[in-house]
Amino acid sequence: xxxxxxxxxxxxxxxxxxxxxxxxxxxxxxxxxxxxxxxxxxxxxxxxxxxxxxxxxxxxxxxxxxxxxxxxxxxxxxxxxxxxxxxxxxxxxxxxxxxxxxxxxxxxxxxxxxxxxxxxxxxxxxxxxxxxxxxxxxxxxxxxxxxxxxxxxxxxxxxxxxxxxxxxxxxxxxxxxxxxxxxxxxxxxxxxxxxxxxxxxxxxxxxxxxxxxxxxxxxxxxxxxxxxxxxxxxxxxxxxxxxxxxxxxxxxxxxxxxxxxxxxxxxxxxxxxxxxxxxxxxxxxxxxxxxxxxxxxxxxxxxxxxxxxxxxxxxxxxxxxxxxxxxxxxxxxxxxxxxxxxxxxxxxxxxxxxxxxxxxxxxxxxxxxxxxxxxxxxxxxxxxxxxxxxxxxxxxxxxxxxxxxxxxxxxxxxxxxxxxxxxxxxxxxxxxxxxxxxxxxxxxxxxxxxxxxxxxxxxxxxxxxxxxxxxxxxxxxxxxxxxxxxxxxxxxxxxxxxxxxxxxxxxxxxxxxxxxxxxxxxxxxxxxxxxxxxxxxxxxxxxxxxxxxxxxxxxxxxxxxxxxxxxxxxxxx
Numbered sequence: 001x002x003x004x005x006x007x008x009x010x011x012x013x014x015x016x017x018x019x020x021x022x023x024x025x026x027x028x029x030x031x032x033x034x035x036x037x038x039x040x041x042x043x044x045x046x047x048x049x050x051x052x053x054x055x056x057x058x059x060x061x062x063x064x065x066x067x068x069x070x071x072x073x074x075x076x077x078x079x080x081x082x083x084x085x086x087x088x089x090x091x092x093x094x095x096x097x098x099x100x101x102x103x104x105x106x107x108x109x110x111x112x113x114x115x116x117x118x119x120x121x122x123x124x125x126x127x128x129x130x131x132x133x134x135x136x137x138x139x140x141x142x143x144x145x146x147x148x149x150x151x152x153x154x155x156x157x158x159x160x161x162x163x164x165x166x167x168x169x170x171x172x173x174x175x176x177x178x179x180x181x182x183x184x185x186x187x188x189x190x191x192x193x194x195x196x197x198x199x200x201x202x203x204x205x206x207x208x209x210x211x212x213x214x215x216x217x218x219x220x221x222x223x224x225x226x227x228x229x230x231x232x233x234x235x236x237x238x239x240x241x242x243x244x245x246x247x248x249x250x251x252x253x254x255x256x257x258x259x260x261x262x263x264x265x266x267x268x269x270x271x272x273x274x275x276x277x278x279x280x281x282x283x284x285x286x287x288x289x290x291x292x293x294x295x296x297x298x299x300x301x302x303x304x305x306x307x308x309x310x311x312x313x314x315x316x317x318x319x320x321x322x323x324x325x326x327x328x329x330x331x332x333x334x335x336x337x338x339x340x341x342x343x344x345x346x347x348x349x350x351x352x353x354x355x356x357x358x359x360x361x362x363x364x365x366x367x368x369x370x371x372x373x374x375x376x377x378x379x380x381x382x383x384x385x386x387x388x389x390x391x392x393x394x395x396x397x398x399x400x401x402x403x404x405x406x407x408x409x410x411x412x413x414x415x416x417x418x419x420x421x422x423x424x425x426x427x428x429x430x431x432x433x434x435x436x437x438x439x440x441x442x443x444x445x446x447x448x449x450x451x452x453x454x455x456x457x458x459x460x461x462x463x464x465x466x467x468x469x470x471x472x473x474x475x476x477x478x479x480x481x482x483x484x485x486x487x488x489x490x491x492x493x494x495x496x497x498x499x500x501x502x503x504x505x506x507x508x509x510x511x512x513x514x515x516x517x518x519x520x521x522x523x524x525x526x527x528x529x530x531x532x533x534x535x536x537x538x539x540x541x542x543x544x545x546x547x548x549x550x551x552x553x554x555x556x557x558x559x560x561x562x563x564x565x566x567x568x569x570x571x572x573x
Contacts (some may be wrong), residue, residue, distance in 0.1 A: 003371050016338045017279030034337040037062055042319045043109075045089065046250045047116035049201055049271060050302055051080035052339050053148060054114075057332045066229070066322055082113040082249065083203035090307075091127045097311060109311035112320050114147065116271075117202035117300045119210060119371040126374035137309035144303035146344035147327050150271040151326030151366060152207050152298045153291035155254060155278070156545055157262045160358070163187045164267075168308060170294065173213035175238045180266065187490045194242040196256065196269040198571045199249055204250040207298040209370060209380055214296070223260055223373040229379040237388040244519075244551075246390075248571045250315065254278045260551045261287060264519045271300060272360055276340035279358045280467050290359040296367035302344070339442055391426040392573035393465045393485040395476040399496035401435040404463035408533065410496055411559040415566050420444055420454035422546050430479065431457045434472040435441040436502055441479055445536040445553070468497055470503035473527075473546060480525055489573050491526040491552070497533035500542070511549055518550040526553040528569060532562060 046054050055078050055454045058481070062075045079090065093109055096102035115121050120140050125138045137353070156164055164183030166174055174184055174194070180187035197205035214221050216235040244265045247253030256275035257265045275291045276535045281290060306312060311319070326332055333348040340353055354362040396419075398412065416431075421447035423429065429443040431454065444454035476492045484490055500507075517523040527550040529543040544554040557565045 001361060005170055008184075019419070030053075030385075037075040037077070038065070039075065040068075040315060041107075042074055042076045042111045042316055042323060044060060044076060044078045044106075044112045044323070045086055045110035046078060046080050046114040047083040047086055047120075047302065047325070048080050048251065049116040049203070049273065049300070049341070050114055050148065051078070051422040053332075053336050053341060054078035054080065055322050056339075057327055057333045060331065060335075061323065061326050061413070065320075066319070067313055067316050071314065074219055074315070075185055076319075076323050079110070082197075082203045082486055083117065083120040084199075085208070086113060086115050087120055087127065091131070092263070093311070094128055094131050094137075094309075104310040105313070111306065111312055111316045112323065113305040113307065114302055115305075116302055117207050117298055119377060120203050121303065121305065121375055122371045123377060127287065128307075128309075131477040132309075133473070135309075138305065139308060141303070144305045145294060145324050146301055146326055147304050148302045148333075148344045150300045150302075150340040150341050151293065151364065151368075152204060152211065152269060152300060153275060153293055153360075155268040155270045155275050155289050156266065156292055158288045158290050159233065160168075160184075160187055160262075160266065161292055162198060164292045167214050167366065168295065170267075170292070171212050171239060174234050175216060190262070190266065190303050192242050192267060193244045193263065193265045194239070194267045194269075195244050195247060195253055195265040196291050197248065198246040199381060201248060201571050202250060203300065204269065204271060206377070206381075207300065207369075208237070209382060209384055209436045210377070211269075211297065211369065212239055213409060214369065214564065220296075220369065221376075222370045224372050224376050226376055226379045229376065229383050233383040233387045236383070240384075240388045240390045241487050242416075243390040243489065245491070245572050248568045250274050255281070256551075257289065258282065258286060259548075264551050272364075273340035274344075275298040275359045277352050279355065280340075288476065289362065291364075292363045293361065293366050297370055299368045300318060302341075306329050346388040360419045385426070388423070389426045390489055391428070391485065391487070392487075392489040393428045393430070393480065393483070393489070394573050395432060395441065395480050395492045396429045397472050397492065397494040397496075398431065398433045398478045399462065399469070399494075399498060400433045400436070400461050400463050401454065401466075401498050401501075402464050403467070403533075403537065407559060409461060409463045411562060412495065412532065413461060415562050416458050417455065418563060419566050419570055420451055420458070423454075424538065427573065428452070430476075430483075432479075433457075434468055434475075434477055435463075436468060437465065437467060438475050442513075466500040467496065467500055468502045469494075469498070469500035469542075470505050470507060472503075474505065474510055474513055477525060477527075481517055481523060484523060484525075488524070490524065491528060492550075493528045493530070493569060494541070494543070494546070495530045495532055495557075497531070497537055499537075499539045507545065511545065515548045523540045524551075526550050526552045528572070529554045530565065531556045532570075533558065 181189040196208040197204035199209040333343040337351040517525045529547045531538040547554045
């Protein structure tokens, strides 16, 4: 039985809000610059699938030197985030307005909002209406013009695609199937490794989760009830058990499939546009991927939403009308289709990339799903967090060498506290700090007792000694190998500000050891690395090599970005 979890997205995303708000632009008007940005700033906050489209369209639009009817100049600017984060941002700002802590004229408010599908658009309407009942601040879905769309597909290696196209309902089959041969007798007995984005952050992940519930319940999304969610959450859990890891964004997840190969992930739930992008950037000799179109799927309609709300002024509304008219025009729509998105306006030709050579079918036909009721969506998110989500065991390795003195260590401590406070019921973390010595792991989970142990660990961190980076990475792997959690995402996350100085092994030897536990083994331990501090203080090449050996990635952080970076990494597990 799923416990009620009202507004789960708000709970999951709370650690992100501060970073998102700090990242927003500091004003609605400015003197302008050489890129045509003059006068009133009209901000667009869009889902990640529209990121490139918005940026390229803005550049073209601003070069036209747009003006209001009265002659005042304005320009459009773009910011992209996961669709769940977009909703959370707008709701948080609206809450602050209601509480009187933020003025309607505040620059943090976007003028135009877009999410990557209608489920999250429905959630935005629902959540704002809860704050301001009867005000209809967010227009109905069909009142927001369609800018682009991209159907949800299964991204699979080209050799597996023909057999999977014969499967009537792939999600339903994934409940019991363990290998690709279970799905298609002509395919090899290769284990099924599956990826999709986190539904609390990403529209593609949420649409995937809803589609899974639709398949196992035998109902269309709009017919599913909260009782259905509770009844079928165990079947969805069986699908989720095949997850390699969750992703923050659809595009990065698709790219990770290309980089890591089919034994990292053999099936991915992504946008059609992600398949086009993956094949557009395919390295020589790389695995080619194809889209398998489900019999029924979400179209992922991306619309331009102008709130009829106090935070959108009359001049902004006027400017927004011009911007939306431009975004629906043929020149802007051509940008969308060149990027692999299907146009929102009729009569715009698809780009040459809509072709089998890029793994897609320009004439693909499918039954387009409609969103479930908002309260059902929330029940699905709760079921995913509490029951269905694949559990994780992550070893977080923290550098506390002498170079972490000053503001570095307090910043990391605050970030780790946020990380631990955000642990869910399916998450476990082993905390290891190192300098010249490597300490015993402290096991933390999402219970109050577990979080208390984590806080005690954080409080006790002190900066001193050398940097046994390679030794600590191997120690973390060895501990995880000995404590491997079955049916879980097992990973190591290393946070360091320094170059190795005192290890007994070198990078090559570490690499040889890590290769024994990577995604070609039965341990499947992923590595993620974060270089914390200024360039020259750590070896980015070494950190990147460590991560890439075991199917993860390297990122650079500093005191201004580390909180958001760690929150994004936490989504992967």
